[in-house]
Amino acid sequence: MRKDRKIDRREALKLMAAGSGLAASSLHAATNKSELKGGAHLSHPASHKYARIVIAGGGTAGIIAAARTRRAAPNAEITLISPNTTHLYQPGALFRAAGLMSQSEMVRETASFFPDNVTWLQEKVTGFDPEHNRIETEKSGKLPYDVLIVALGCAYDYGAIEGMDSSMIGKEGILSIYLNDTVKGTAEGAELSGALFEKMKADVVTASKPLEILFCEPDTPVKGKGSGLSLMLLYLDMLQKKGGDKKVRFTYVTPDEVLLDEKMFNHALGKIVKKYPSVEVLYRHRLTKVDAAAKKATLTSGDQTIEKAYDYIHITPPMQAHRLVRESALAVGDGPQKGWMDVDPKTLRHRSYENIFGLGDVIALDYAKSGGAAQHQGIILQDNIAAALEGDRLRYTYDGYTVAPVVTAYGKVMLAEYNREKVQPTFFLDPYTPRKLWWWLQRYFMPWAYFNLLMRGMM
Ligand SMILES: Cc1cc2nc3c(=O)[nH]c(=O)nc-3n(C[C@H](O)[C@H](O)[C@H](O)COP(=O)(O)OP(=O)(O)OC[C@H]3O[C@@H](n4cnc5c(N)ncnc54)[C@H](O)[C@@H]3O)c2cc1C
Structure with missing residues (x-):
């Protein structure tokens, strides 16, 4: 692991300012909504009504929902259903796969996040019965709810x-930092990719011809957007330091016409990526076949296919909602968002069932799947749950905020924060400039803030 923990006083002060700014911006995001909508209160007051509230899932979004719902409804009976004893950051x-973060920095006991008076059923949800306000579980049978x-x-x-x-990840040059098990709280993909990266570092020194390394993105919505690109630019920088830029050739394969789905950030990133002579971007292509034995990838664009030989390939997997959501009455029935949970993207309330809300990666938003999005959605949820219990109109609306931090080189991050329409930076600094400060934020401050503030509904 690199020893880069030293942080000078100037950076530390900037980081503290950044941290307080982050918390402030979240609150600001929520209060602004009420002002914009002409609401008289900064937030909807908590509802003191009794209700049975069930939360399905205890990852980032579920735990945030528990903390915020506890405040929105102090007299509610809240039950969270999730099997994982370990929570994975x-x-x-990304950092683990480059040997820059330890496993112990990525995990905490799930139990450590529970607010008071929230019952945890440590088991799986197996189905939904929204017509009868019941959720089906592995061990406890059918549970009734007033709000889900x-x-x-x-x-x-x-x-x-x-x-x-x-099962092929970690073998024959196949990497994927995404492979993890949020139920077990393990991050196998990061471990296996990290081991292959060690091999890559050795290969680049001895290779007689440039190593061909592919990074492939899927044509589905992804969580942690920008992670594949980040890993490529981080590896590139670290490998170049070992073997020089003539020893590696990277191809970034994306089905999109852009690197990032916000045009200003896309423009800024495009300019950075162009400066790397050993990187080629293959737009409008996606990986459709891997021949692991021959180390060949088939890339498809419309009805054209090309074959590309590789030494290493990183795969961001296609993503979808879990089958129990996809096959339920809660899912979008048709169109590009088919299978994801059908909520109003502003209120986060289900379009057909008024007492059901959703947040986090499961909901039908094509671009905004991130922990940062779940954080902003949690603020909206808190107000809307209180309003819903009181039978009031839901006044607070999610603006589509998401974050896609992109590592542009070792020690440099572009903090891409945006919403449906435009860039939405938290800090008063030019957001298009990759900064060491954002590297520190992502590598050191955010893991701490995530476990201590975000997961407690405090930012
Ligand atoms: C490699 C990578 C890099 C990322 N980088 C960033 C980043 O830089 N910034 C950022 O903001 N976000 C990032 N993200 C995305 C972020 O981690 C997710 O968007 C966030 O965790 C979403 O939270 P969630 O609760 O919706 O899903 P998860 O956190 O995945 O939680 C889902 C929960 O559901 C539970 N569950 C599953 N099945 C069942 C069942 N049948 N019954 C009950 N419970 C069940 C699981 O145990 C888990 O606890 C990254 C993700 C990855 C993989």
């Missing part, structure tokens, strides 16, 4: 790529 996978909050995250679909399955 998923953004850590769904925060089940998303599932990977490595098998959608011909010749590929998750």
Whole structure:
């Protein structure tokens, strides 16, 4: 692991200012909404009504929902259903796969996050029965609720790529930092990719011809957008320091026409990526087949296919909602968002069932799947749950905030924060400039803030 923990006083002061800014901005985001909508209060007062509130899923969004619902409804009986004893800080996978973060920095006991008076059923949800206000569970049978909050995250679909399955990761040059198990709280993909990166570092020194390294993005919505690109630019920088830029050739394969789905950030990133002579971007292509034995990837664009030989390949898997959501009455029935949970993207309330809310990766938003999005959604949820229990109109609306921090080189991060329409920076600094400060924020401050503030509904 690199010893880069030293942080000078100037950086530390900046970071503290940044931290307070982050918390302040979240509150600001919520209060602004009420002002914009002409509301008289800064937030909806808590509802003191009794209600049975069930939360399905205990990852980032579920735990945030528990903390915020506890405040929104102090007299409610809140039950959270989730099997995982260990909670995994998923953004850590990027640093872990480059040997820059330890496993122990990425995990905490799930029990340590529970607010007072929230009952934890440590088991799986197996189905929904929204017509009868009941949720089905593995061990406790059917549980009734007055309000249901769904925060089940998303599932990977490595098998959608011909010749590929998750057991191949870590073998034959196949990397994927995404492979993890949020139920077990493990991050195998980061471990296995990190081990292959060690091999890559050795190969680059001895290689007689440039190593061909592919990074492939899927054509589905993804969580942690920008992670594949970040890993590529981080590896590139670290490998170049070992072997020089003539020894590696990276190809970034994306089905999109852009690197990031916000045009200003896309423009800024495009300019940075162009400066790396050893990087080629293949837009409008996606990985459709892997021949692991021959180390060949089939890339498809419309009805055209090309084959590309590789030494190493990183795969961001296609993603979808878990089957129990996809096959339920809660899912979008058709169109590009088919299978994801069908909520109003502003109020987070289900479009057909008024007493059901959703947040986090499970909901039907094509771009905003991040912990940062779940954080902003949690603020909206708190107010809307209180309003819903009182039978009031839901006044607080989610603006689509998301964050996609992109590592542009070792020690440099571009903090891309945006919403449906425009950039939405938290800090008063030019957001298009990659900064060492954001590297520190992502690598050191955020893991701490995530476990101590965000997961307690305090930012
Ligand atoms: C490699 C990577 C990098 C990332 N980088 C960033 C980043 O830099 N910034 C950022 O903001 N976000 C990042 N993210 C995304 C972020 O981690 C997720 O968006 C966030 O965790 C979503 O929270 P969630 O609660 O919706 O899903 P999860 O946190 O995945 O939680 C889902 C929960 O549902 C539970 N569950 C599953 N099935 C069942 C069931 N049947 N019954 C009950 N419970 C069940 C699981 O145990 C888990 O607790 C990254 C993600 C990855 C993988």
